[in-house]
Amino acid sequence: MNEPSPIEILLVEDSPQDAELTLRALRNASLVNRIHLARDGVEALDFLFCEGPHATRRIEDAPKVVLLDLKLPRLDGLEVLRRLKGDPRTKAIPVVVLTSSREQNDVVASYQLGVNSYIVKPVDFERFSAAVRELGLYWLLLNEPLRTL
C-alpha cells in the first residue's frame, strides 16, 4: 500500500456505519484528507507500530491524532491505548476515545492510560458531527504536536 502523504488521523472503528458517519463528519469539517481507518485493535497497532502490512511506514510519521473506539474486535480499545501510551515512541500521540460507552469504568480506565480526550458518540448525528468537528479542529489544527526529531 502506497502512502502518498503522512497520515494525520488514525480512526480505529469496527462499525462501518459509525466509521462512515465519522468520516462524513470529518469530511463536513474539511478534515478528511489523510485519514487511515483501522477496523480493529490489531490493525490499529500494526499501523501505529509499522508492523505487518504497515512495515514500510516510518514510525516517526505518527498520526496527529488517534480516534479510538473502545469496543473493538480482537484487541479492544483500552489495550490499544495501553500499548500506545506504554511505548515511548508512540506515547506522545494524542488519543481521543470516541465511543458509545458512557460507562464510568471505561472513562476512568481511559484517562488512567493517558487518553487525551474522551468523547461519547451521541445518537444525534448533528451533535456527533459537531463533536467530531471540534476535536478534529483542535487536534489537527490548533494543537502543536510534539515531534520527535
Add this chain to the structure above:
Amino acid sequence: MIDHRSLAAVTRRGTTAAAVGTVVVGGFALGTWFFGQGSASALGTAYVPMAPDTAALFLLLGGALAVCRRRPPSRALAALALASGGFALVAAVLVATRSLHACTLPWEGWLRQADIPMAGNPIGRMSPVTAVAFLLSATSLLASLLGGPVTPGRRAVALGAAGAGLAIGLVVTLGYLSGTPLFYGRDMVPIAWLTAMTFVALNLGLLLCHDALALTVRWVGLESGAAPPAPSTTFARSLFFILPGLLVAIIFAGLIYHKHEQHNARAEINRGLEAIADLKVAQITAWRTERLSDGRFLRHAPFVADDVAALLVDPGSATARDRVAGWLNLMKGGDRYASATILDPAGRVRLAIPAELRPAGRALCDLVAENLRSADAALTDLHRADAERTIHLDVTVPVFAPGPPPDATATASTPIAIIVLRLDAERFLFPLFKTWPTPSATAETLLVRRDRDEVVFLNELRHRRDTALTLRHSVHDLSLPAAGAARGESGIREGRDYRGQPVLAATRRVPESPWFVVAKIDQEEAYAPIRDEAFRTGITVGLLLLTVGFAAAFLWRRRNADLLVRQLTLERERNRLAERLAMLLRHANDIILLLDTGGRILEANERALAAYGYTLEELRALPPGGLRPADTGGDLSEHLALLASAGGAVFETVHRRKDGSTLPVEISGRPVEIEGQRLILGINRDITERKRFELRLHLLVEIIQQLARAQDVPSILAAVRSSARRLAAADGATFVLREGDRCHYVDEDSIAPLWKGSRFPLTACISGWSMLHDEAVAIADIGTDPRIPVEAYRSTFVKSLAMVPIRVGATSIGAIGNYWARTYTPTSEEMQLLQTLADATGIALQNVHYYTELEQRVRARTAELEAANRELEAFSYSVSHDLRAPLRTVDGFSQAVLEDYGPHLPDDARRQLGLIRAGAQSMGALIDDLLAFARLSRQPLQAREVNMNQLVADCRAELAAELAGRSVEFRIADLPDAVGDPALLKQVWLNLLANALKFSRRRSPAVIEVGSAQDQGIAVYHVRDNGTGFDMRYAPKLFGVFQRLHRAEDFEGTGVGLALVQRVVHRHGGRVWAEAAVDRGAAFYFTVRPPPLPGS
C-alpha cells in the same frame, strides 16, 4: 441545769461567807465576855449564852476554814490552820470527856466572871454537845488540811463529819425555834442557840469547801451537759429532796408535840401540887379553928369563970378543984390535949391536968403575958416546951372574973386566970403534913414561919431529921421555895429545896396564922411524866425517823435491787452476747484483726493465728505491715489512709505467713472506735481458693473465646487440648469423639501417653459410658469402679479420672476426660468447669458444622450473584454501546440522505426522514436515562458534608439555558447542609429544578421556590413550583421508572427523572414525596436522613 462555773462561784462565795460569819460570831461572843456582858450572846433571857471557849474555838475554826477555802493554801497559812484545827480537836475531846476526868480546862474561867447559873444551868461553860460538834468540825477541817492529795476516803470522812456537825446544829436550832432547848439536864450544860446556828454556818462552809455542792449536783443529776438522768437518778433526786424535808418535819412535829405535852403536863402537875397545898392549908385551918373553938367555949362558958374564980378564991377547996377538974378533964378529952393547965396571971400553976406542980416554963409565962392582953382564946405558935423534946402548941383562954359579961369597953379588964390547953404537935398537927394524897418518893409538905430574916421550918422534914424549929434559911434565898413562901409569895414555882435539890413547889399562907405551907416535890419526880412523855415522843420520833429512813432505804434498796437485777440481766445478756461474739470470732472462717491506726496488730482471732502460723504474741510484736511481703504487699500507709478517709474499704493484697509462703487476701477494713480509742477492724479473707477459681474461670473464658472463634475442628482440638488439663489441675486430658458405636480418642495432653488415636467400643470405656448416659462421671479410684476396663489402664499412670460428655443438642457426640496420677476426687466446682468446657466444645463443634455449611452456601450464592452481576454489566455495556450504535446509524444516515439528496426528495419524504431521526434520538435519550438509572444502583455512595446552597446554585447555573426567553422567579431560602454524595444529591436537585422549570413553562412568571423546614430535627428540603401540577390520585405512580403523568406532546421527558430522585434519596436513607393539585403547582419534598421512628 447548773453549769460548772456557777457551781464553783457559789461554792467559793458560800465558803467565804461561812468562814467570815463564824469568825464574826466567835469574835462577837468573845467580846461580850471580855466586856463583862457574857449573857448578851444568849439570844433570850431563858437561854444560855455562848461559852467564851466556844467562841474562841469558832474564831480558830472560822479562820482555818477561810484558809482552807482557797486551794492550795500557802504553806504557812495551812500550818496555822492545821494547828487551829488540831487545837480545837484536842479541846473538844477534853470537854466532851469532862465527865470522865472531871478536870477543868485551864482557860475556862479566864474570861468568865462567875459560874452564874441561868435557869438552873451554869453558863459560860462549853456544852459536851458543843464539844462533840467541834470534834466533828475539826475532824472535817483536818481531813482536808492534812498534807497529801485528798483521797475519796478522806473526802468522805470530811463530808460525813461536817454533815453530822451540821445535823447537830440544825437539830438544836430547830429545838430552840420550837422553844425547847435540847441536850441538857443533870450535868449537861445546854448548847447555846447562837452556838448551834454558828455550827450550821461553819459546817455548811466545810461542806462547800469539800465540793459537796458539786458532788450533790452531780449525784442528783442536775449537772449541765450530763446525760438525761437514768430512772435511778430521778428517783435519787426526788428522794434527795423529799427525805431531809420529811425528817426535819418529823423532828419539828415531834418537838411541837413534846412542847405541847410538856405544857399540859406541867399545868397538871402544878394544879395537883397547888391542890395539895390548898388541901393542907384547909386542913390546918380547920384544925386550928377547932382548937380555937375549944378555947372560945371555955372563954364564954359562964361556969368556967365561976369555977375558976372559986378555985382562985379558995385554991384548997376540993369542991372547986373538982368542979374545975371536971370540965377541964372533959375538955382535955383524954389524949386530945396533952395537958390542961390553969395559970394565974402571975404565971403560977393553979391547976394542972395531969397534975403537974412544976412551975410554968418561961415560955408559958411569956404566953400568959401575951394572952393577958388578949380577951379571947388564942393559939400559940409551935414551940418546944421547956425540958421537953416534943413540940407543942397551946390554946390559951383568958378567964375573966364572973359578973356581967365584959363589953367592948371592958378590954382593960384583966383576966383572972388563963387556961392553957397544950397540944402535942407531933401527934396532932404534923401527921397532917406527913401524909400525901398520892404515893410519892419525894413529895412533902412544909410548914414554915418567918422569923425576922429567916424562914423557920416548923415541921419535921421528910428528908432530914430533927429539923423542926431548928432549920432556918435566909428568907432571901431566891431559889428556896420556903423562903419565897415566907416572903408571902403564893403560887407555884421551881426552885431548890433545903437539900439543894431542884424541886417544884406550891406555896400558901395559912390564914390567920404566921404559917406558910409549902407543898413541894422533887422536879425529878414531878417532871418524870414529862420526861417519860419526852422519852416516848423521842422514841416515837426516832421510830418515825427510823421508819422513814428504813422506808427510804428500803425503797432505795428495792430500786437499786431492781436496777441491780436489771443490770445483772443486762450483764448476763452482755456476757452471753460477748460469749457468742467470741464464739463467732473464734470460729469465723475469716481472719479478724484489730489494729491501731498505725497498723500494729492488737487482737487476732484463732483463724488468723491458724492462717498466718504466728502466735498472738508474735502477731502483736510484728511491726506495722509485717504481714506484707516487701515486694508484693502494697503500701500499707496508703491503705490505712484510705480506710481512715473512706470510712472503710475493701481491697485485695498479699500476706505472708510465718513460714514465708504467701496467701492472697481480700481485706475488708473499717475504722472503729472502742472506748474512745480509734482502731481499725480488719476482716481478711484468704482468697487463695477464689483466686485459683478466678484463674480457672479466666482460663475457661479464654478457651470459650477460642472455641467461639474456632472455625474448624483442629482449632477446637487445639483449644481444648491446651486447657482441659489446667482447668482441674489434672495430669492428663483426652478429647474423645463418637464415631458411630465407637469412641475415638482423638487427642490428648498428658504427662505420659494414653490412648491417642485409639478407638474403643462405646460400651467398653468410660467415655462411652458418659456419652451413652449423657452424664458426667468422676471416679476417685479406677480400681474399684466396674465401669473401668482395668486392662486398658494397666499401662497408664491413671489412678483417678473425670469424664464429661460433649453434647450437641440432645445427643452426646464426644467426651473430655481428665486423669490424675494420684487418687483424687475432683471437686464439684472442677466438674462444673469441665462440663462447661465440654458444653462450649459441643457448641463450638456445632458452630464449626454450621459455619462450614454456611460458608459453602455463601460461596455458591456469591458465585451466582457474581455471575448475574457480570451478566448485568455485560448487558448494560451492550445496551450502552451496542444498542446506540444502530440508532446512530439510523439517525446519521437519515441526515446523510437529507444532506445528500434532500433537494431531490419530496417534502413528505424529508418530513418522514425527520420523524425517523426524532425516533432514533428519543430512543437514545431513553437508553441514556435508563443507563444512568442503572448506574445509580451500582455506584457506591461517597458520603460527606454537602453544602446544599452550593448545589442548588450549581444546578441553577446548569439550567440557565432553559431560562432563555422565560420569566422565572426563583425564591431560594438558605438551606442547611446535609451529609451525602454530592454528585448524587446534585442530580436530585437538578432533576427537581428541571422538572419545576419544565412544568411551569406556561406560567409567567414561573415561581420556583426552594427551601427547607425542620421536622423533628430532620431537614426537609423542598422545591415548589406554580406549574401545571398533577392529580394527587396518581401520586403513587410518580416515582416509578418510565411513569409519566403528562403527555409527551405537552411535556417531553423519559419518566426516569423522579425515579432517579427517589433512588438517590432512598440510598441516602431519606424519603421523598410530593404534594400537588392540577394547575395549582407541585411541591416535592425530600430528606436525606431517615426520619426518627414515631415515639423514639
